[in-house]
Amino acid sequence: MPGATSIESVSVLLADNEPSFAELAAEMLGRVDETLDVTTVTTAAAALSTVEERDVDCVVSDYDMPGMTGLELLEAVRERDENLPFVLFTGKGSEEIASEAIAAGVTGYLQKKSGREQYTLLANQIRNAVGQYRAETELRQSEQRYERTLTGLHETTRDLMRAGTKHEIYRALVETAGDILDVPIVATYRFEPTAAALEHVASTPGTADTLDPDRTYEQGDGHVWETFSGGELSYVPDVSTGPAPADDRRRQSEVLVPLGSHGLLVTGSEVRDGFDETMIELIQILAANTEAALDRAEREQLLREHDRRLTRKNEELTRLDHTNELVRDITQGIAQATTRAEIETTVCERLAASDRYLAAWLAPRREPWSPSAWAGIDETYADQIRADGADAPEVDLVTAALDQEHVRVVANVLDEPTWDPRRTTTLTHGFQTVLAVPLTGRERRYGAVVVHATAADAVTERERDVLGELGEVIGHAIRSAERTRAMVTDERIEIELDCGDDHLLFNRLRSALDRPIQLEGIFQRTSGLRTCFVRVPADLPPDESDRLADEFTAIDDVSIVSAGEDSTLLDVTVAATPFLETLVEYDTQVVNAATTDSRTTVTLVLPSQIDTRSLVEAIQAGYPDTELVARREHRTETAPDHRPQQVTEHLTEKQLEALHSAHYSGFFEWPRESTGENLAETLDISPPTFHYHLRAAQRKIVDRVLDDRPRR
The missing domain is CATH 3.40.50.2300 (Response regulator)
Incomplete structure (x- = not known):
């Protein structure tokens, strides 16, 4: 010594x-x-x-x-x-x-x-x-050895600081303690916050023979955990009489040094009291250098992760900026389009012309395998989609997008088994990512835009959200174009439906009143409610109206408008029902509705451009027991200036409400079937106010029909 x-x-x-x-x-x-x-x-x-x-x-x-x-x-x-x-x-x-x-x-x-x-x-x-x-x-020799060891530790510190990962640092720590300090037994443990345990990382070869590499020390697990959690060096000169028995039988004495919050260094000697003060000091120096290196590695790792996140965010923002510019370009383009075909063509061409996407085509809702417009793909590819029909891999993608009303993405067609038959073709055309953007507007589904991108997983979540919003804009543009076309054309489609579904309001009224009912007309109130004028046989008991309002959640109020010898006219004010909401979404009007027994025959009129099948399917989704009985096309000969839209476009909501109420209630019949007082009560206004709105509406209509004088 x-x-x-x-x-x-x-x-x-x-x-x-x-x-x-x-x-x-x-x-x-x-x-x-x-x-x-x-x-x-x-x-x-x-x-x-x-x-x-x-x-x-x-x-x-x-x-x-x-x-x-x-x-x-x-x-x-x-x-x-x-x-x-x-x-x-x-x-x-x-x-x-x-x-x-x-x-x-x-x-x-x-x-x-x-x-x-x-x-x-x-x-x-x-x-x-x-x-x-x-x-x-x-x-002198001891001092020289100390100096040489210190020099070695300093050189090792440089190696530690140059190490790229924490595992490399732990490995260098073990090698230094074994080679430079000549410690026979060395092991390192890292702290895993998730498991709240010390897990073995590395050890010297001699240590590995007797020390279980799978051993972990959990919270409160003996002297090792106490030393780590306490944060102070622990020297046990004789492990047989120490605070805990050694799990390595060769270890007679040991020095345990915490590595900050990173883990623990365990060094052992095969003899009792095998560490002098100088060796303990050197072990402390090595541990301190290792802790500094681990701190540095952790900071650099955090910086690298931060840089990667910033890089990804910058890339995402760049892509998102390009996507937003593309969306603005498409929005401006479809704003100038006047027909649905123009809108679809504009969308496909501008998507395909962008740097972000390779091609785009329009998949109709009814037959998604039959592109109605495309750009960036040739006719051969479009013909192949048509030839595959319902088995085309794009069909499942489009169907899922429409059902969920959310952008659906195939990140890499090479990894999708359903795309195996199309894999060669897709690689030939140079795309790997495919997405379907649903086109929706006010609960209407007009199909989807199928977009192709070159790289795999080329679309980010934020980009999907932007494209989803674009799909809604396109859907509303298509809806607006169809409504505009409906306003300037006289072509109409009339369909007749037979519905026996118990959920239909008319069937429920028929069952509750136990008598047939006839719908005279429906109009929407300014409050958002809808008024249905329903005619029933005259023998309706006076208290039936109150009972209906109490019995039906969908009915807001029921009142008797008029009671004649042959029939009674009821004002049934209802909230929104799936049937009525569907008609509004498809710009469809109820011409007539009559119940016989437990079924209702409904006659509807819809613009010619509305897909009859889509409307019927939408109704059947809420009322399965519904059948299409008849479909008729007709064209009216009304002069352009005398179309209903042009005649009533200058009426206020209150005036139009008063006019509808008077018309459907028989106010203009002779003799009158309803009075102004009854209708005023129905509309929850005073009789003078009702007559004021009605006369104003009549005056504007007469002015519109007879001359071009300015209207107030």
Whole structure:
């Protein structure tokens, strides 16, 4: 151990020009101290040669010798080893020689005398000098080892700081502790916050033979966890009497050092008390350097992740900006289009012309395998879609998009088994991502735009949202174009439906009243409610209207408008029902509705451009027991200026409400079937207000029909 002064065997070189005295002195020193191994020479030259050839712990020399004095020999020895003990043992005892010897740096000075005591004194001087020499030598060597180790640790620190990942740092820590510090047992554990446990990362080969690499230390798990959670170094000189038994049987003593919040370093020795203060300090230095390296790696990892996130966000924002510009371009284009065909063509052409997408085509709702418009693909590809029919892989994509009213994406057609038959074609055309954007407007579904992109997974979530909003804009544009066309054309389609579904309001009224009913007309109130004028046989009990309002959740109010000899006219104010909402979405009007037994026959009029099948399917979705009985097309001969839309377009909502109410209630019949007071009560206004709105509406209509005077 450092600082030890015990001497087991001492090699002594004794130089004296008197051979007999040299032999005597050697024999006497051996008798005084058996640990002294004395070699004699009679010249200084022989002494120097011996010092150079073999290890000598101490030189004892006479002063007077031929060719070189004892002090000159000292100077020569010092040139080879400035710290080697040198005792001047001389017969000349003058103060001048003693002073000169001390000045020259002799370790000891002793004057020759007679008697045994002088050898005892000489042996003591030799033993003390060698003990001090060895202690100083060991200290110097220890310091040199410490410096070399520190240098190695500093070099390792550079390696740690250059390590790219935490695992590389843990690996370098283990190798450094094993190679540079020469610690036989080394293991590192990293803290996993999710599992709240210390998990084994790396260990030296010798450690791995006895230490279970799958061992983890969970919260509160013994001395290892306590040391990590406490954040302070722990030295256990004897694990057999320590706070916890070692899981490695070879480990007799151990030093545990937390690595901050990152984990723990475990070092062990195969002997008890196997770590001195210097080694513990070096282990601490290594652990501190490792912790700094782990902190640096963690910061760099966070910075890299932050940079990656920023890069992704910038890329997403760039793509989103391009998509927004494209959306604005498409929106401006469809705003100038006047027909549905123009809208579909504009959308496909501008999508295909953008840098983001390769091609686009329009999949109709009824037959999604039959493109109605396309751009970026040739007719051969469109014909292949038609040839595949309902088995085309695009059909499932379009159907899902329409059913969910959400953009659906195939991120990579190469990974989709359903696209196997089309894989060669898609690769030939150069696209991998396919998405379907549903076109919806006010609950109407007009099909979907199928868009192709070149790279795999080329569409981000935010981009999908923007495209989804674009689909709604396109849907509303198509709806607006169809409504505009319906306003300027006289072509109409009349269909007759037979519905026996119990959920239909008319069938429920028929069942509740136990008598047939006839719908005279429906109009929407300014409050959002709808008023249905329903005619029933005259024998309706007076309290039936109150009962209906209480019994039906969908009915807001029921009142008797008029009670004649043959029939009673009821005002049934209802909230929105699926049937009525569907008619509004398809711009469809109810011409007539009559119930017989438990079924209702409904006659509807819809614009010619409305898909009759889609309307019927939409009604059947809410009322399955519905059948299409008849379909008729007809064209009216009304003059352009006298179309209903042009005649009533200048009426206010209140005026139109009063006009509808008067018309459907028989107010204009003679004799009148309803009175202004009854209708005012139905509309929840005063009679003068009702008459004011009705007369204003009549005046505007007459002005519109008869001349072009300004209208108020």
